[in-house]
Amino acid sequence: MSKNLIVIGGGAGGPSAAAEAKRADPSLTVTIMEQGEHVSYAA
Numbered sequence: 001m002s003k004n005l006i007v008i009g010g011g012a013g014g015p016s017a018a019a020e021a022k023r024a025d026p027s028l029t030v031t032i033m034e035q036g037e038h039v040s041y042a043a
């Protein structure tokens, strides 16, 4: 059965946590929920 991870917050911490979880388990389905208009961006 596939596993789902929901991350609340698209600031600095949320996408980092989501990426790390995906690295640890590539089969995870990860969804980031951000209440604001923009998510974190770093070139």
Ligand SMILES: Cc1cc2nc3c(=O)[nH]c(=O)nc-3n(C[C@H](O)[C@H](O)[C@H](O)COP(=O)(O)OP(=O)(O)OC[C@H]3O[C@@H](n4cnc5c(N)ncnc54)[C@H](O)[C@@H]3O)c2cc1C
Binding pocket: 008, 009, 010, 011, 012, 013, 014, 033, 034, 035, 036
């Ligand atoms: C004035 C100021 C200046 C700063 N300047 C710098 C700087 O120059 N350099 C630096 O490295 N750091 C700086 N920081 C610190 C930096 O902003 C924080 O360390 C960093 O943003 C923390 O990241 P975070 O992901 O933990 O939290 P946040 O960045 O606060 O991200 C949390 C996110 O969760 C979202 N959220 C909250 N509740 C919900 C909900 N219920 N549903 C959906 N989304 C939700 C919010 O909208 C937000 O986008 C500054 C901070 C402040 C206040």
